[in-house]
Amino acid sequence: EVQLVESGGGLVKPGESLRLSCAASGFTFSSYSMYWVRQAPGKGLEWVSAIDSSSSYIYYADSVKGRFTISRDNAKNSLYLQMNSLRDEDMAVYYCARKGTMIRGEGGWFDPWGQGILVTVSS
Amino acid sequence: AIQLTQSPSSLSASVGDRVTITCRASQGISSALAWYQQKPGKAPKVLIYDASSVQSGVPSRFSGSGSGTDFTLTISSLQPEDFATYYCQQFNSYPLSFGGGTKVEIK
Numbered sequence: 001e002v003q004l005v006e007s008g009g010g011l012v013k014p015g016e017s018l019r020l021s022c023a024a025s026g027f028t029f030s031s032y033s034m035y036w037v038r039q040a041p042g043k044g045l046e047w048v049s050a051i052d053s054s055s056s057y058i059y060y061a062d063s064v065k066g067r068f069t070i071s072r073d074n075a076k077n078s079l080y081l082q083m084n085s086l087r088d089e090d091m092a093v094y095y096c097a098r099k100g101t102m103i104r105g106e107g108g109w110f111d112p113w114g115q116g117i118l119v120t121v122s123s
Numbered sequence: 124a125i126q127l128t129q130s131p132s133s134l135s136a137s138v139g140d141r142v143t144i145t146c147r148a149s150q151g152i153s154s155a156l157a158w159y160q161q162k163p164g165k166a167p168k169v170l171i172y173d174a175s176s177v178q179s180g181v182p183s184r185f186s187g188s189g190s191g192t193d194f195t196l197t198i199s200s201l202q203p204e205d206f207a208t209y210y211c212q213q214f215n216s217y218p219l220s221f222g223g224g225t226k227v228e229i230k
Contacts, residue, residue: 109157113166
């Protein structure tokens with residue numbers, strides 16, 4: 001069974017840092033691009049970042065560029081999101097998601113998704 | 124950046140109704156569009172990809188159509204388990220983007 005499990009969320013103050021992890025299982029992790037998507041409380045979905053299978057191509061939403069860093073460790077089947085200089089508006093449930101296809105190229109759809117992890121930013 | 128505009132933002136419908144949700148892209152995205160269903164407290168689940176391909180395991184009452192800038196998600200006969208929020212997403216180019224969502228409620 002394909003599974004993605006996020007961890008590392010919690011309560012932080014504005015300006016602090018947090019590192020999210022996503023453990024993947026049930027598929028060949030090193031063959032897929034991976035993504036982070038977030039959802040602020042009561043709001044819609046927002047794509048955050050993407051990384052291709054070999055970490056050669058990395059993309060960020062403008063809202064997090066320069067503050068967040070996506071990375072992966074294919075040997076550990078894990079995806080990460082280092083979040084620095086957190087702001088109130090970064091408070092959200094963060095989902096990791098796999099690209100829906102192994103086909104390389106531009107972005108893809110998200111399938112499957114992890115269960116999500118809550119990041120709370122509050123003083 | 125490509126913006127996606129979904130309409131309506133919410134709708135009320137009865138079991139058995141035919142429901143149509145539209146998604147308009149600010150520029151052409153070919154068929155690089157997916158549709159998701161999200162229930163409260165749960166992660167989204169893909170229903171449709173490549174604008175009209177139904178994901179394995181998704182009931183046949185769900186269908187997608189369109190290309191270029193105008194897309195449609197149709198539920199042919201609404202079932203109780205379909206009451207949820209639906210999102211479109213473009214993957215034609217970065218930054219990837221979602222529509223604002225359509226909440227389907229019970230009439």
